Structure formats: C-alpha cells, structure tokens
Amino acid sequence: xxxxxxxxxxxxxxxxxxxxxxxxxxxxxxxxxxxxxxxxxxxxxxxxxxxxxxxxxxxxxxxxxxxxxxxxxxxxxxxxxxxxxxxxxxxxxxxxxxxxxxxxxxxxxxxxxxxxxxxxxxxxxxxxxxxxxxxxxxxxxxxxxxxxxxxxxxxxxxxxxxxxxxxxxxxxxxxxxxxxxxxxxxxxxxxxxxxxxxxxxxxxxx
Amino acid sequence: xxxxxxxxxxxxxxxxxxxxxxxxxxxxxxxxxxxxxxxxxxxxxxxxxxxxxxxxxxxxxxxxxxxxxxxxxxxxxxxxxxxxxxxxxxxxxxxxxxxxxxxxxxxxxxxxxxxxxx
Numbered sequence: 120x121x122x123x124x125x126x127x128x129x130x131x132x133x134x135x136x137x138x139x140x141x142x143x144x145x146x147x148x149x150x151x152x153x154x155x156x157x158x159x160x161x162x163x164x165x166x167x168x169x170x171x172x173x174x175x176x177x178x179x180x181x182x183x184x185x186x187x188x189x190x191x192x193x194x195x196x197x198x199x200x201x202x203x204x205x206x207x208x209x210x211x212x213x214x215x216x217x218x219x220x221x222x223x224x225x226x227x228x229x230x231x232x233x234x235x236x237x238x239x240x241x242x243x244x245x246x247x248x249x250x251x252x253x254x255x256x257x258x259x260x261x262x263x264x265x266x267x268x269x270x271x272x273x274x275x276x277x278x279x280x281x282x283x284x285x286x287x288x289x290x291x292x293x294x295x296x297x298x299x300x301x302x303x304x305x306x307x308x309x310x311x312x313x314x315x316x317x318x319x320x321x322x323x324x325x
Numbered sequence: 326x327x328x329x330x331x332x333x334x335x336x337x338x339x340x341x342x343x344x345x346x347x348x349x350x351x352x353x354x355x356x357x358x359x360x361x362x363x364x365x366x367x368x369x370x371x372x373x374x375x376x377x378x379x380x381x382x383x384x385x386x387x388x389x390x391x392x393x394x395x396x397x398x399x400x401x402x403x404x405x406x407x408x409x410x411x412x413x414x415x416x417x418x419x420x421x422x423x424x425x426x427x428x429x430x431x432x433x434x435x436x437x438x439x440x441x442x443x
Contacts, residue, residue: 142360150422
C-alpha cells in the first residue's frame with residue numbers, strides 16, 4: 120500500500136503485528152516501558168554471554184576447592200560469585216574426564232543456564248538438536264566436529280525447569296601455569312553445552 | 326552488521342554449527358523475548374506457568390504437518406511464535422492483557438490504523 124505523501128507503508132507480518140499490539144497494550148496499562156524491554160534485550164544479547172560461564176569453568180580448572188564445591192553444590196558456588204539466574208533455577212555442573220563426556224539438551228523446549236551462558240543459540244532450540252542429541256549424540260557431536268573415541272562414555276543430560284546443566288570440560292593439555300583469565304579465553308559456549316572441546320592453546324597463542 | 330541467519334544450513338535437519346550467530350532472527354523476536362522477561366520480573370506471571378504453555382505450544386507447532394518447525398527453522402520464527410502465544414496466554418489468564426483486547430489491537434496494527442510501536 121502506498122501512501123499519498125511519499126511514504127511507503129508495508130503491512131507488518133502477522134507476528135510483527137501481534138508483538139507490537141501486545142507491547143502497545145502493556146505500555147498503555149503501565150506494565151512495561153519500551154526502555155525496560157530494550158534494557159532486558161541488551162542485557163541478554165550482549166551483557167550476559169558465555170563469558171560468565173567461561174569464567175566459572177576457568178576458575179574450576181585453577182582452584183581445586185572451588186571445583187569441588189561447584190560439582191557438589193553449584194548453586195552455592197555460583198551464589199558466592201553472585202551469578203544467579205532470574206528463574207532461580209538450580210544448576211548442576213557435570214565434569215568431563217578422559218573417558219567420560221557430557222552433553223546437554225532440553226528435549227521439551229529450550230531450558231538453558233541463561234545466567235551463565237546468555238541466550239541459547241538457535242540450533243539448541245531446533246527440533247533436530249532436541250531429538251537427535253538424545254537418539255544419536257555421537258553423530259550430533261561429530262557434526263559439530265567433535266569425534267570421541269569409542270571407549271569414551273557419553274551421558275546426555277536433559278534440562279528441565281528445575282535443573283539446568285553446565286558442562287565442565289577437560290582442561291586442554293599444554294596450559295600448565297596459565298592464569299584463570301587466559302584459560303577462560305579457551306572456553307567456548309559450545310564446550311559448556313558439550314558439543315565441542317575447549318579451544319586448543321595453540322589457536323589462541325600470543 | 327548481523328549476518329543473515331541460517332546461511333550455514335546444509336540440509337533440512339542439519340544443525341548450524343556457528344558459535345557466533347545472532348540469537349534473534351528478527352526484531353519482533355527480541356521484543357517478544359524482552360516483554361516476557363520484564364513482565365515476569367514484575368511478577369505478572371509465574372515462570373513455571375509460562376514454560377508449561379511454551380512446551381505445549383512447541384509440541385502443537387511441531388505436530389502440524391508441513392510446519393517449518395519440523396525443520397531447523399534457523400531464523401527462530403516458529404520458536405518465538407510459540408513464545409508469543411505462551412506469553413499472550415499467561416497474560417490473558419492472569420487478566421493482565423485480556424485476549425479480546427489483544428485481538429482488537431492486532432487488527433489495528435495489521436491494518437495500519439496504529440503504527441506507534443515498532
């Protein structure tokens with residue numbers, strides 16, 4: 120539809136229209152402001168990212184006492200760092216070993232440790248990942264480039280409203296003496312979901 | 326600049342592997358997301374109720390024949406459509422935004438009678 124005054128008006132898609140309608144009603148009724156919504160989006164898009172989770176993993180690699188506490192009582196350990204999710208969910212940390220690997224999925228929707236990893240990537244929400252991570256985890260990991268030896272056991276953890284899982288990956292070899300901060304640079308979001316290993320030290324050298 | 330989402334997709338059930346992809350496929354998705362968080366933080370609904378609705382919506386969407394939800398739907402529109410439905414439902418249920426009001430307002434935006442929120 121073209122306007123008479125030089126502007127072109129494009130009708131919004133159905134979903135755009137419904138989103139705008141809801142926002143305008145919430146503003147009118149005093150339940151939300153555009154600024155508050157902006158702030159939340161910014162917070163989850165940029166401020167909270169996998170960096171927080173990476174810091175937790177790196178600390179566990181260098182601080183044995185913290186590692187033990189994190190595995191035993193992740194909520195308490197995260198509270199001590201002031202890292203709590205807005206949903207107040209429980210977090211459980213599962214540790215990979217030389218012969219033990221962990222993979223996280225949410226088969227029902229997309230439960231995810233937001234407070235530590237930010238928003239879930241689109242593939243985490245996809246029906247393909249949610250179904251196949253359970254039925255053929257090794258094939259899924261292989262598609263991400265993670266090939267595990269046959270004698271490495273794989274445990275798949277299905278997140279729920281009550282418990283969110285975070286994978287504590289194996290510390291890469293060749294990182295002796297590295298600082299916590301430098302180690303955190305190796306910890307990717309995907310490695311904390313379990314579909315990848317942390318970065319190799321040589322890839323981030325210098 | 327955001328890359329176009331989903332370009333790495335190689336097949337209908339391939340899972341994109343990018344580590345740096347945008348989390349929202351369109352601006353409306355981020356608004357729908359932000360509204361739910363703001364309203365939850367202000368106590369308008371219980372997150373457990375929202376989540377139960379979301380699961381129900383996702384299950385329904387994926388059961389529809391030919392729904393792109395069957396594929397990876399890399400732009401996230403199916404997922405956030407379910408999100409929006411779940412949010413509308415809990416807000417209707419709690420009397421925060423009655424469904425009939427939302428339906429009427431949708432029509433205003435669809436027709437161009439209103440254009441004050443983007």
